[in-house]
Amino acid sequence: MIARGAPIVILTGAGISAESGLQTFRGEGGLWEGHRVEEVATPEAFARNPELVQRFYNMRRAKLGDPAVQPNPAHKALALLEAEWPGSVTLVTQNIDNLHERAGHRAVIHMHGSLDRIRCLACYSENTWLVDVEPESACPSCTTSGRLRPAIVWFGEMPHALDAIAEALSEAALFVAIGTSGNVYPAAGFVAAARADGARTLELNLEPSAVRTAFHEARHGPAGDVVPAWVEELLAR
Numbered sequence: 558m559i560a561r562g563a564p565i566v567i568l569t570g571a572g573i574s575a576e577s578g579l580q581t582f583r584g585e586g587g588l589w590e591g592h593r594v595e596e597v598a599t600p601e602a603f604a605r606n607p608e609l610v611q612r613f614y615n616m617r618r619a620k621l622g623d624p625a626v627q628p629n630p631a632h633k634a635l636a637l638l639e640a641e642w643p644g645s646v647t648l649v650t651q652n653i654d655n656l657h658e659r660a661g662h663r664a665v666i667h668m669h670g671s672l673d674r675i676r677c678l679a680c681y682s683e684n685t686w687l688v689d690v691e692p693e694s695a696c697p698s699c700t701t702s703g704r705l706r707p708a709i710v711w712f713g714e715m716p717h718a719l720d721a722i723a724e725a726l727s728e729a730a731l732f733v734a735i736g737t738s739g740n741v742y743p744a745a746g747f748v749a750a751a752r753a754d755g756a757r758t759l760e761l762n763l764e765p766s767a768v769r770t771a772f773h774e775a776r777h778g779p780a781g782d783v784v785p786a787w788v789e790e791l792l793a794r
């Protein structure tokens with residue numbers, strides 16, 4: 558599909574972590590772990606009901622420590638690609654879990670933030686945070702209590718690293734989207750941007766996404782099958 562060593566950009570979404578036991582966003586009935594997005598993933602929801610939002614993200618964070626939640630063959634295959642591809646591999650994830658890192662992936666752009674980090678609304682610092690946030694939890698940087706929020710990019714907020722992502726997309730020879738429904742922008746628009754700048758584009762998803770027709774090619778099936786097969790094919794060239 559591309560020359561050996563040509564630059565690759567990969568976008569992952571909730572579907573790559575589904576076989577690791579983490580529910581996708583629009584799973585059963587269009588809910589995320591039983592909640593509508595507007596209830597838990599917007600700044601307005603946090604202003605209205607901070608206890609509910611903290612509890613929701615506390616549960617998601619705690620789930621990452623569940624021994625049953627482990628990187629699956631798709632995360633591992635991407636880490637192998639990063640290690641062995643002779644050119645650049647830019648991994649952009651919409652996921653807030655840490656399964657790419659735990660699979661050995663070194664450079665991961667978390668455009669929607671990370672569950673294992675916390676932001677202080679008093680001093681705006683961000684810190685690693687692995688336990689529950691309680692109403693009186695203090696900021697590790699400024700020690701102010703009760704002003705911590707999940708370091709997650711909620712709907713209506715600006716995703717991280719958009720300039721670096723745009724640059725990588727403009728240089729990519731191949732853009733691959735994995736396990737993402739194509740409903741959340743700006744990520745859903747990356748395929749069009751990469752293609753406009755000359756990249757080949759490939760979708761790897763359980764089913765055709767909302768932006769399937771924007772890709773040159775698609776392979777549909779569980780990420781744990783289709784991603785390792787694709788990586789093996791690419792590295793064997």
Ligand code: NAD
Pocket residue numbers: 569570571572573574575576579580581582583584589651652653654669735736737738739740741761762763764766778779780781
């Ligand atoms: P989404 O839930 O909208 O879509 C997931 C896609 O993955 C669907 O198209 C589905 O068909 C596909 N899928 C499901 N199981 C799969 C499998 N086994 N293999 C391959 N594909 C599979 O997810 P999205 O597009 O990433 O939506 C974005 C939002 O969801 C992000 O903002 C993200 O922060 C949030 N989110 C993250 C996590 C996580 O970090 N693990 C979990 C849920 C939601």
